[in-house]
Amino acid sequence: MDALHDLLMGFSVALAPGNLLYAFLGSAFGTLIGVLPGIGPAAGTALLIPLTARLDPTGAIIMLTAIFYGTQYGGTITSILLNVPGEAASAITCIDGHKMALKGRAGAALSIAAIGSFIGGLFATIALVFLAGPLTKLALEFGPVEFFALMILGISLMMGLAGKSMVKALMMGILGLLLAMVGMDPVRGAPRFTFGKMELMDGLNFVPVIMGLFGLSDILENAEESLDSTKSAKVGSLIPSREEVKDSVGPIARGSLMGTILGLIPGMTGSMASFLSYSTEKKISKHPERFGEGAVEGVAGPETANNAHANGALIPLFTLGIPASPTVAVLMGAFLMNGLIPGPFLFRENPQLVWGVIASFFIGNVILLILNLPLVGVWVKMLKIPYSILFAVILAFMVIGAYGVENSVFDVFIMLLFGVLGYLFKKFDFPMAPMILTLILGPTMERSLRRSMEMSQGDFSILFASPIAAGLLIASLIVLITSALRVFPGTRKKATSGSGSDRK
Amino acid sequence: MGILSIRKCAAILMAVCLVGVAASVGAQTFPAKNKAITLIVGFSAGGSSDAGARILAGGMEKVLGTKVEVLNKPGASGQLGYTMVAQAKPDGYTIGLASLPGVMVSIMDPDRKAAYKKDDFQPIALQVLDAGVIAVKADSPYKTIKDLLDDAKARPKKITMSTTGLQTGDHFSILQLQQLTGTQFAIVHFDGAGTAMTALLGKKINAYVGNVGDVLSQLKSGDIRVLGVMDTEESPFLPGVKTFESQGINLLGGSWRGYLAPAGTPKEIVDKLSAAMKTALETEEVKAAMDKLGLHIRYMDAKDYTKLWDSYGSMVKELIPLSKQ
Numbered sequence: 001m002d003a004l005h006d007l008l009m010g011f012s013v014a015l016a017p018g019n020l021l022y023a024f025l026g027s028a029f030g031t032l033i034g035v036l037p038g039i040g041p042a043a044g045t046a047l048l049i050p051l052t053a054r055l056d057p058t059g060a061i062i063m064l065t066a067i068f069y070g071t072q073y074g075g076t077i078t079s080i081l082l083n084v085p086g087e088a089a090s091a092i093t094c095i096d097g098h099k100m101a102l103k104g105r106a107g108a109a110l111s112i113a114a115i116g117s118f119i120g121g122l123f124a125t126i127a128l129v130f131l132a133g134p135l136t137k138l139a140l141e142f143g144p145v146e147f148f149a150l151m152i153l154g155i156s157l158m159m160g161l162a163g164k165s166m167v168k169a170l171m172m173g174i175l176g177l178l179l180a181m182v183g184m185d186p187v188r189g190a191p192r193f194t195f196g197k198m199e200l201m202d203g204l205n206f207v208p209v210i211m212g213l214f215g216l217s218d219i220l221e222n223a224e225e226s227l228d229s230t231k232s233a234k235v236g237s238l239i240p241s242r243e244e245v246k247d248s249v250g251p252i253a254r255g256s257l258m259g260t261i262l263g264l265i266p267g268m269t270g271s272m273a274s275f276l277s278y279s280t281e282k283k284i285s286k287h288p289e290r291f292g293e294g295a296v297e298g299v300a301g302p303e304t305a306n307n308a309h310a311n312g313a314l315i316p317l318f319t320l321g322i323p324a325s326p327t328v329a330v331l332m333g334a335f336l337m338n339g340l341i342p343g344p345f346l347f348r349e350n351p352q353l354v355w356g357v358i359a360s361f362f363i364g365n366v367i368l369l370i371l372n373l374p375l376v377g378v379w380v381k382m383l384k385i386p387y388s389i390l391f392a393v394i395l396a397f398m399v400i401g402a403y404g405v406e407n408s409v410f411d412v413f414i415m416l417l418f419g420v421l422g423y424l425f426k427k428f429d430f431p432m433a434p435m436i437l438t439l440i441l442g443p444t445m446e447r448s449l450r451r452s453m454e455m456s457q458g459d460f461s462i463l464f465a466s467p468i469a470a471g472l473l474i475a476s477l478i479v480l481i482t483s484a485l486r487v488f489p490g491t492r493k494k495a496t497s498g499s500g501s502d503r504k
Numbered sequence: 505m506g507i508l509s510i511r512k513c514a515a516i517l518m519a520v521c522l523v524g525v526a527a528s529v530g531a532q533t534f535p536a537k538n539k540a541i542t543l544i545v546g547f548s549a550g551g552s553s554d555a556g557a558r559i560l561a562g563g564m565e566k567v568l569g570t571k572v573e574v575l576n577k578p579g580a581s582g583q584l585g586y587t588m589v590a591q592a593k594p595d596g597y598t599i600g601l602a603s604l605p606g607v608m609v610s611i612m613d614p615d616r617k618a619a620y621k622k623d624d625f626q627p628i629a630l631q632v633l634d635a636g637v638i639a640v641k642a643d644s645p646y647k648t649i650k651d652l653l654d655d656a657k658a659r660p661k662k663i664t665m666s667t668t669g670l671q672t673g674d675h676f677s678i679l680q681l682q683q684l685t686g687t688q689f690a691i692v693h694f695d696g697a698g699t700a701m702t703a704l705l706g707k708k709i710n711a712y713v714g715n716v717g718d719v720l721s722q723l724k725s726g727d728i729r730v731l732g733v734m735d736t737e738e739s740p741f742l743p744g745v746k747t748f749e750s751q752g753i754n755l756l757g758g759s760w761r762g763y764l765a766p767a768g769t770p771k772e773i774v775d776k777l778s779a780a781m782k783t784a785l786e787t788e789e790v791k792a793a794m795d796k797l798g799l800h801i802r803y804m805d806a807k808d809y810t811k812l813w814d815s816y817g818s819m820v821k822e823l824i825p826l827s828k829q
Contacts, residue, residue, distance in 0.1 A: 042548065042549075043548065043549055046548075046549035046554070047549060139702070139706075140702065140705050140706035140707075141706060142702070142706070143702075143703050143706055143708030143709075144692070144703070144708065145708075184580075184581075184670075186670060186693060186695070187670065187693060188670075188828050189613065189615060189670050189671055189827070189828055190615055190828075191615055191616075191617070196617060198579070198580045198583055198584055198587065198617075198619075199579060199580070199584065201579065201580035201581070201583065201616075202579055202580055202581070265702075266698045266699050266701075266702045267695075267698070267699045267702070316702070320701075320702070320705060320721075320722070320727075321720075321721025321722055321724075321725065322698050322701050322702055322705075322721075322722075323698045324698060326548075329551070329696075329698065330549075330551075333551075333552065333555055333797070336796055336797050336798065337555070337793070337796055337797065338796075339796050341720050341721050341724060342721060343721035343722070343724060343725045344725050345724055345725050406577075406578055406579055407575075407576065407577060408579065408584075447695065451692050451693065451694065454664075454690060454691065454692040454693065455664050455690060455692050455708070455709070457661055457662075457690055
């Protein structure tokens with residue numbers, strides 16, 4: 001129980017009044033950055049580093065890490081209330097979270113998201129305290145080959161995201177993969193689908209795309225009806241019902257585990273964690289048809305997973321000295337500026353600081369819960385604003401957000417384009433979730449496959465040589481078969497031809 | 505009429521003189537008080553390129569007595585930022601960070617369709633050399649670079665070597681190493697130092713190529729062994745690690761970070777900026793901040809930096825076709 005002893009020492013550091021204040025300030029700033037669309041956690045943390053320049057290293061790191069995981073709480077708020085994701089990792093929450101808001105369950109959705117985030121963050125931190133060593137070994141097993149197999153498993157979940165038509169879902173999945181190819185080829189350096197636009201060299205920016213697909217298309221759809229100034233959404237009870245709590249237990253538990261494990265593996269992002277959680281929940285749900293219509297599981301799972309991912313991503317920073325995500329890389333810069341090289345030796349050389357910071361994760365997550373639950377009532381009032389006024393505010397919010405990602409007007413046009421596309425998708429009943437899933441997983445899938453091929457110099461047998469990869473590929477096959485069996489009777493009634501060939 | 509035209513002539517003459525005076529005054533009084541200098545960084549806020557530029561900007565403000573504002577314009581591996589610098593007014597108030605070989609790749613690779621040429625820039629000064637290193641896992645059979653090269657000769661294209669990305673400094677260093685030693689490696693491109701280092705520690709690849717700044721933590725924890733530094737002198741951050749030069753391989757490389765002005769910026773202004781950077785880099789405050797980040801200060805004035813710029817031009821041009829095989 002050495003870890004417990006060290007942790008208690010950490011609490012004595014983290015509970016010092018000054019450090020408590022820094023954890024609080026960090027949490028508050030983090031929530032704010034999360035709410036503002038466009039300013040992602042990486043840029044937000046980088047911008048706030050100068051604020052901590054005059055603090056002692058412990059205080060500075062406590063505050064910056066709190067900003068980092070605090071953003072995951074804030075990103076949810078606009079997703080649920082306005083259908084505008086504040087953060088890429090909260091994009092999937094739009095689908096069911098916003099539907100819940102329209103049904104007068106915004107308060108419940110926000111509360112469940114906050115509670116899920118809290119549990120996810122706590123779970124990942126406990127894993128860091130007690131299981132950091134073994135978990136790190138697991139993360140190191142993930143090379144390009146295993147990455148590829150994991151991405152295949154993720155994409156096989158896509159079939160489960162289909163709405164009424166499997167054909168349409170597969171079409172959207174492939175469209176997502178195509179969009180994921182935009183940009184410079186990662187091996188040969190040839191530009192693909194860039195139309196001579198430099199701005200497309202790095203691929204499409206994800207945040208403007210989803211802002212358009214969800215937020216803008218929503219406004220366009222609402223504009224079809226008259227923009228009645230008296231119309232505004234219902235604000236129901238703020239407290240989740242017993243039913244909602246019961247339905248959230250499983251997703252929160254699975255989301256904690258999934259987010260923590262994905263956080264451990266450098267290269268996995270928070271949005272992957274939240275999308276895989278959503279897809280899994282829909283896949284294993286007894287009532288998958290409820291998803292997309294305001295299922296609380298579709299909020300609880302992803303919101304837990306992305307926060308568990310944020311805290312989990314800090315594990316390799318402490319155990320290997322490796323930044324697992326771009327935001328953690330920014331945090332690593334902050335460590336260095338304070339004269340600290342992150343890595344396992346930090347536990348020996350500077351235990352006060354390391355354990356103080358780890359203890360502050362517990363405190364920060366409690367602060368965020370306390371901060372966010374009462375605010376739910378305040379945020380929900382936003383829905384009382386008449387839509388004719390609200391939509392203009394949302395639009396301005398989105399334009400600024402899309403511009404802010406890379407200070408680029410080009411991204412504003414990307415958002416507008418995808419807004420129109422999203423509107424058409426909705427009109428013709430094409431499901432967007434499969435496309436977004438492949439758009440997120442596609443680049444990593446391609447890169448890891450090609451990396452594997454570079455390692456083996458073109459020999460495909462490398463993909464089956466690793467037990468982990470082989471296991472994941474078998475799991476994907478099982479998912480595919482079970483999804484097919486489930487969908488098959490439904491599609492056969494509607495379309496007798498075509499559905500069979502889609503499945504090869 | 506005659507008088508008028510004489511007057512006209514005089515006016516024109518005076519105007520010409522005034523413009524001339526204004527221009528030379530412009531150079532002498534550069535930078536004007538209250539007129540901020542914009543430093544364009546073509547990379548995201550928070551990375552080590554950005555951090556180094558921000559430290560220097562802070563130091564320059566004190567020397568020049570005017571604001572130096574960092575503007576992040578990330579995208580297309582820095583190309584968006586370089587375009588902005590090339591197209592800016594050449595008055596010294598817009599300068600940009602440049603990372604060699606990256607900037608030269610964007611110029612020399614026809615696929616990149618850059619809107620600028622090598623001569624569209626005026627090098628000001630070099631700030632940092634983040635030298636390249638080759639590292640292996642601590643329990644690897646390769647004790648020296650010779651062991652690694654011998655095995656690569658015995659088994660061509662079987663030894664895997666990582667880069668932190670396509671056409672990065674690491675990639676070009678491997679290509680140079682292959683040319684110098686007649687070896688062939690299986691080059692595996694990762695995205696960034698984090699995923700590549702994870703692959704090394706997980707024994708997915710045989711050797712890691714990256715910059716000094718990326719290996720400090722793992723070297724300290726004893727997880728890796730650094731086989732050499734691609735520099736003419738040993739790195740103060742890696743005591744005891746030999747240069748490749750001293751091991752008989754003339755391999756120099758890494759990320760050279762310096763500053764560019766648009767071509768046509770008056771020489772006096774370039775020299776003034778260059779001198780201001782030198783003074784800033786010599787202050788204790790800037791030195792200490794750079795030291796903490798593992799950034800090795802390597803100042804070069806406009807003349808020497810231009811030489812480096814030109815030599816990289818021809819080197820990159822030669823290696824571009826090889827980088828796409």
